[in-house]
Amino acid sequence: MPDSRPVAVVTGAAAGIGRAIADALADAGHRLALIDLADPSEAARGGLAFTGDVASAADRDAFVRAVEDRFGGADVLVNNAGVSCIAPAEETPLDEWRRVLEVNLTAPFALCQALGRGMLARGRGSIVNVASIAGLRGVSDRTAYNASKHGLVGLTRTLAGEWGGRGVRVNAVCPGWVKTPMDVADQAAGGYVDADIEQQVPMGRFARPEDVAAAVRFLADPQASGFVNGVALPVDGGWTADASWTSLRLRKR
Ligand SMILES: NC(=O)c1ccc[n+]([C@@H]2O[C@H](COP(=O)([O-])OP(=O)(O)OC[C@H]3O[C@@H](n4cnc5c(N)ncnc54)[C@H](O)[C@@H]3O)[C@@H](O)[C@H]2O)c1
Numbered sequence: 001m002p003d004s005r006p007v008a009v010v011t012g013a014a015a016g017i018g019r020a021i022a023d024a025l026a027d028a029g030h031r032l033a034l035i036d037l038a039d040p041s042e043a044a045r046g047g048l049a050f051t052g053d054v055a056s057a058a059d060r061d062a063f064v065r066a067v068e069d070r071f072g073g074a075d076v077l078v079n080n081a082g083v084s085c086i087a088p089a090e091e092t093p094l095d096e097w098r099r100v101l102e103v104n105l106t107a108p109f110a111l112c113q114a115l116g117r118g119m120l121a122r123g124r125g126s127i128v129n130v131a132s133i134a135g136l137r138g139v140s141d142r143t144a145y146n147a148s149k150h151g152l153v154g155l156t157r158t159l160a161g162e163w164g165g166r167g168v169r170v171n172a173v174c175p176g177w178v179k180t181p182m183d184v185a186d187q188a189a190g191g192y193v194d195a196d197i198e199q200q201v202p203m204g205r206f207a208r209p210e211d212v213a214a215a216v217r218f219l220a221d222p223q224a225s226g227f228v229n230g231v232a233l234p235v236d237g238g239w240t241a242d243a244s245w246t247s248l249r250l251r252k253r
Contacts, residue, residue, distance in 0.1 A: 003031065005029050005030060005031050006029070006030050006031070006075035006076060007030065007031045007032075007033060007067070007071040007073070007074050007075050007076070008022075008025040008026075008030035008031070008032055008033070008074065008075065008076035008077075008078065008220065009033045009034075009035075009067060009074045009076065009077045009078065009111070009115060010022045010025065010032065010033075010034050010035075010078045010080055011034075011035050011036070011054050011078065011079055011080050011081035011107070011108075011111065012035075012036055012054070012080045012081025012082065013032075013034035013035070013036055013040045013043050013044075013080065014034070014036035014037075014038040014039065014040040014042075014043060015036070015038065015180070015181055016178070016180035016181055016182060016209060017080060017130065017175070017178055017180055017209045017212050017213070018034075018036070018043075018078075018080040018081065018130075019043050019209070020208075020209030020210050020212065020213040021078055021080055021130075021209075021212070021213045021216045021217075022034055022040075022043045022044070022045075023043070023213065024210070024213035024214060024216065024217045025076065025078075025213075025216070025217060025220060026045050026047075028217050028220070028221065030075075030076065030220075031047050031071065032044050032045060032047035032048070033047055033048040033050070033063075033066075033067045033070070033071065033074065034047065034048065034049050034050065035050045035051075035052050035054060035059075035063045035081070036050075036051065036052075036081070037051070037052070037053055038051070039051045048066055048067060048070050048071070050062075050063045050066055054081045054103060054107035054108075054111065055099070055102040055103045055106070055107050057110070060107065060110055060111060060114065061114075064111070064114045064115060067115070068118070072118075073115065073118035073119070073122070074115045074118065074119070074125070075119070075124070075125055075126070076125070076126050076127075076128070076220045077111060077112065077115045077116070077119075077125070077126075077127045077128070078127075078128045078129075078130065078216055078220070079107070079108035079111060079112070079127070079128070079129045079130060079152075080130040081103060081107065082103060082104045082130065082132075082148075082182075083099070083100055083103045083104065083145075083182075084100075084142070084145050084182055084185075084186055085097075085099075085100045085142065085144045085145050086141050086142060086145075086186055086189055086191045087141060087143075088141055089141075089143045092143055092144055096144060097143070097144040100144035100145055100148050101144065101147070101148050101151070103148075104145070104148035104149065104151075104152065105148045105151040105152055105155065108129055108152060108155065109155055112127055112155070112159060112170070115127075116159070116163065116168060119163075119167070119168045120163060120166050120167075120168055122167075123166060123167040124167045124168070124222070125167065125168040125169070126168070126169050126170075126171075126219060126220045126221075126222065126225075127156075127159065127168065127169070127170045127171070128171055128172065128173060128216050128219045128220060129152050129153075129155065129156050129170070129171070129172040129173075130172070130173055130175070130212070130216070131149045131152045131153050131156070131172040131173065131174045131232060132145075132149045132174055132175060133174050133175065133176050133234060133236050133239055133240050134146045134149045134150075135149030135150050135152055135153040135172070135174055135232065136150075136153065136174055136232060136234065136240050137240060141191070149174075152172060153172055153174070153232045156170050156171060156172040156230065156232060157230050157232070160229045160230030161230065164229045164230065169219075169222075169225075169226075169228065169229040170229065170230065171219045171225075171228060171229065171230065171231050171232075171233065172231070172232040172233065173212055173215045173216055173219070173232075173233050173235050174232050174233060174234045174235065174236065174240070175207045175211070175212045175234075175235045175236060176197070176201060176206070176207045176234070176235065176236030176237060176239045176240075177197045177206050177207065178206055178207045178208065178209055178211075178212065179206050179208070179209075180209060183206075194206070199246055199249070199250060200239055200246070200249075201236065201237040201238065201239045202237055202238035202239070202241075202242050202244075202249060202252070203237030203238055204237070204253055205237065207235055207236060207237065211235050212235050215233055215235045219231075219233070
């Protein structure tokens with residue numbers, strides 16, 4: 001009997017938030033097609049595991065061909081792979097700016113195009129872009145990252161309008177800070193410490209990869225979120241909603 005389980009593509013799925021998203025979508029009954037710079041076999045649960053760079057057109061083409069050959073296309077695309085870049089604006093090298101934009105914005109657009117065509121032809125699909133609260137607000141020393149994530153939110157809203165009428169929903173999740181290898185690297189570079197983040201969040205903690213994965217699972221599922229299209233959903237414990245000053249926020253805990 002043909003396997004009728006939906007197929008979910010997740011980028012950057014070998015570690016961190018992407019790994020949690022792959023686990024959540026597999027638990028929800030999806031077959032997985034994963035791509036990462038590091039071999040994502042362990043996360044793939046017998047699905048497609050592709051080692052490659054989403055910013056490389058050749059790698060993307062080979063990955064999309066492999067998805068089509070094996071599954072005939074994707075029902076869900078989660079553009080999660082991303083890189084950070086912390087530097088004062090006036091010192092951010094242009095080649096680093098370009099790399100961040102390539103990985104965080106151009107690659108998601110190219111994958112939306114490549115896998116979205118099949119979704120449009122079949123009249124159904126859900127795309128979830130992993131942006132950030134840095135796609136909703138400015139944060140100093142992150143010009144390239146924030147511009148890429150603001151761009152990703154803009155891409156999400158535009159595709160939602162353009163493709164929603166043809167059955168393809170496009171949404172974004174905007175996590176607050178999450179404890180992943182990205183956070184460890186950023187803290188090691190002296191960017192911030194745990195308390196900086198915890199004081200900023202009304203709920204008093206970092207986001208967990210599972211918090212983000214649960215939101216992605218909701219947006220991927222047409223039964224749960226079938227009329228949700230074009231949102232940039234903060235998964236941030238209330239950070240972006242709260243304009244209280246720090247001492248006031250802390251008094252409310
Ligand atoms: N960690 C946070 O605090 C945080 C907050 C908000 C949003 N995000 C976003 O969530 C996403 C995942 O972040 P994370 O914290 O899990 O990062 P991470 O660095 O811990 O893991 C990212 C994964 O993506 C892979 N990857 C990176 N560049 C790639 C490329 N060019 N091609 C293929 N794979 C690539 C890495 O190998 C790694 O497995 C990113 O888009 C990030 O911007 C992270």
